[in-house]
Amino acid sequence: MHRIGTLYGVSLGPGDPNLITRRAWALLQRDDAHWTYPVRGKEHESFALTIAKAAGLKVPAAGEALVFPMTHDRHKLETAWSQAAERVLRVLYRGTDVLFLVEGDASTYSSFGYLAGAVSELDADIAVETVAGVTSFSASAARLRMPLADLDDRMAILPAGYGVETIDHLLNEHDTLVLLKVKPLLDDIIDLLERRGLLEHAAFIERTGTPEERVVRDIRSLRGARVNYLSLLLVKNPYRERGPMIRGCAKKPGRLKEVQTDGAQ
């Protein structure tokens, strides 16, 4: 029977080659697999590929960039995904495994889900393996020494583009916010955090784990500044009002223990 290749989503972590997992590393050592990686346009570099190069990996000559444009035009996106899926499928049908390299984690704001979905739509029998990776927010929290979540904490991750009112609201609901793509709203967010007395509980990090990494603890200094697309704001709200929690192993509602959490944590 003719062998058909497997599609691998290979997470490389957010930039530091040392945060590549052993599984991803082993896959990237194989010389019989076909490398693919996302680019925003034909002339663009692939950040995922940059991480692989920084790790000292030999990029196969046959490595192939797949174009995923930065757009919210649904039709353009779907065209790009299905074109990429067709190219991948041709390689898989030759019996060759395909590695799709992604920065960060393949399940978190990654193009891999779309690619894998489009491939499965063309041929539902294709085997797909997603290799999980370290996210930019885990790595940023580690660099900043600001834990993302403790004990009963609630955290939310979102693009800042939802606006300052949404961020203001979500600060009441979560102990930690990870704000992505802060560029167009940064000044407004700084104003909001100042108003709420949260400036000292926020930090900014750009290109975490790369040689260009920038950490800014006094985020007021970012007013009017240019920031990179690969940046995030980590905001903690130690003043969030916490309601009662349901704990323990009880199965029936009547037996559930309601305990007031300690607001001091």
Added chain:
Amino acid sequence: MHRIGTLYGVSLGPGDPNLITRRAWALLQRDDAHWTYPVRGKEHESFALTIAKAAGLKVPAAGEALVFPMTHDRHKLETAWSQAAERVLRVLYRGTDVLFLVEGDASTYSSFGYLAGAVSELDADIAVETVAGVTSFSASAARLRMPLADLDDRMAILPAGYGVETIDHLLNEHDTLVLLKVKPLLDDIIDLLERRGLLEHAAFIERTGTPEERVVRDIRSLRGARVNYLSLLLVKNPYRERGPMIRGCAKKPGRLKEVQTDGAQ
């Protein structure tokens, strides 16, 4: 000058030894470092240590369990952290580096933040390095092939103990919920998801990446079932109402482009 050791928070990922990062792996190969790992009580196994063993690593004879009790009693917790910190500090003062092994990611619901905080409180000059790792929810999303977040998605991560009303509310605000510690509330959550027509957008996973991993796609079958502490529910809400988004590079509010997002994504 007398050398003082460095404290490392070594994330091992959620269970699959292949998800250990290269950085963590390199640290765990060293034979001059002192291993420590959290346990819930003196008689308990350390899950972090179990992952290291499953990876084939040789556990040093001097490896030391540090007790972090599963309690919400603030005083008991602080006593445990400061006792652990004192033990760690003694080793660091001998000039030996200390590795604190943690499952998952050291910044995400981990005891490392407390330990590092307590150590820094005793001696602010101690060097601390947090090695980020793969979270259980990234690994679970990969196993389930359910992306956590796409494009403009908002996601929240929280212990289910906040109750069904909170979960109901947060489903209106986020595209993805990661619900942890679902055990005491599982039946109520299943009822909620059934009422909201979200059963087919939810999946359960237990002990992801370990030999005991269990994936349940039809979560109704979990009614009345026993589930492990190391489990989570991943819930997507494709019906969330999305407001306008602010995008682009504009600095002044007047130039911000408000675009209606495509609800189909």
